[in-house]
Every structure is written in C-alpha cells, then in structure tokens.
Amino acid sequence: xxxxxxxxxxxxxxxxxxxxxxxxxxxxxxxxxxxxxxxxxxxxxxxxxxxxxxxxxxxxxxxxxxxxxxxxxxxxxxxxxxxxxxxxxxxxxxxxxxxxxxxxxxxxxxxxxxxxxxxxxxxxxxxxxxxxxxxxxxxxxxxxxxxxxxxxxxxxxxxxxxxxxxxxxxxxxxxxxxxxxxxx
Numbered sequence: 001x002x003x004x005x006x007x008x009x010x011x012x013x014x015x016x017x018x019x020x021x022x023x024x025x026x027x028x029x030x031x032x033x034x035x036x037x038x039x040x041x042x043x044x045x046x047x048x049x050x051x052x053x054x055x056x057x058x059x060x061x062x063x064x065x066x067x068x069x070x071x072x073x074x075x076x077x078x079x080x081x082x083x084x085x086x087x088x089x090x091x092x093x094x095x096x097x098x099x100x101x102x103x104x105x106x107x108x109x110x111x112x113x114x115x116x117x118x119x120x121x122x123x124x125x126x127x128x129x130x131x132x133x134x135x136x137x138x139x140x141x142x143x144x145x146x147x148x149x150x151x152x153x154x155x156x157x158x159x160x161x162x163x164x165x166x167x168x169x170x171x172x173x174x175x176x177x178x179x180x181x182x183x184x
Contacts, residue, residue: 006031010027011053014027044086054145065176067130069180072127072168073154077123082119084136085137091126093108125154
C-alpha cells in the first residue's frame with residue numbers, strides 16, 4: 001500500500017544520510033514498486049505538478065505529463081531522483097556552450113519508463129517530453145528547496161536563458177492539457 005505521508009517521512013530521513021541521492025533512490029524504488037497502488041493513491045487525471053512536500057532540505061512533487069507534452073530545457077541546481085510509475089518520460093540533456101555559456105548544446109538523452117528510478121546530478125540541464133498518447137506520472141524528489149532555489153530555463157519560445165518561472169511551467173501544463181482535451 002502506498003502512503004504519501006510515509007514517503008515524505010522516508011525522504012526526510014534519507015536526505016540526512018551520507019549519500020542522500022542514493023538513499024532517496026532506494027526510498028523511491030520501494031515506494032513505487034507497486035505502481036497500481038501509487039496510481040490509486042495519487043489518482044492522476046491530467047497534466048500538472050502537485051507539491052507534496054517542500055522544505056529547505058527536500059522537495060517532493062507529483063508530476064503528471066499530459067499526452068505528447070514537451071517541457072522546455074531547465075536546470076535544477078540540486079540533485080533530483082525521479083520515479084516513473086506510469087508511462088514514459090523522454091529526457092534530452094544539454095550542456096552550456098563553452099563559447100557562449102548562456103546558450104545550450106544538446107548532449108544526449110534518456111528514455112525513462114514506468115518502473116524506472118533515475119538520479120540526476122545538480123548540474124543537469126534537461127528538457128522532458130511525454131511521447132505517449134496517455135498520461136505519464138512520476139514522483140520527483142529534489143535535494144533542496146525546489147520552489148525557491150534560483151534556477152534557469154530556456155523557453156518557452158527562444159532558447160535563451162532566463163530565470164526559472166514556475167508559472168511558465170504551469171502554463172505549459174495547461175496548454176498540453178487543452179491540446180489533449182483534459183479538463184479540470
């Protein structure tokens with residue numbers, strides 16, 4: 001049985017470990033081992049970002065990607081552990097161009113599927129896409145205060161670095177939901 005409160009408690013303990021990103025990964029592997037139970041507890045019906053917990057040490061977010069949703073490149077400036085329990089998340093990774101540090105160049109990618117748990121380093125810059133005709137859902141755990149940490153994004157629109165704007169992310173979700181015919 002999946003319990004959000006227990007997940008949060010376990011993440012709070014894990015971030016106090018010597019290698020918090022590995023400890024959180026183990027927490028997520030255990031917590032999402034029964035994907036059906038996670039889905040039954042969180043009940044994703046449309047794209048969005050639900051903040052389950054946030055503190056200076058750890059942030060837990062339930063992300064649901066609408067069908068065919070694409071989110072612009074962004075950074076976290078802290079490690080992240082991502083556990084997909086439904087669907088598929090395609091990540092495209094970027095690095096800053098040495099000749100123009102505010103610009104990006106593509107540097108690879110990773111397909112993450114239901115049942116996978118991945119850890120991203122604090123310097124990762126990535127864009128996320130749901131390639132499927134259905135929702136993709138995941139629990140993201142960040143090693144810090146994801147909501148208040150100054151970060152960057154490259155989009156929407158021109159691939160120019162600008163301050164991260166969570167409202168722009170919410171707008172991307174709303175647009176993707178509208179395209180997919182998912183209403184509130």
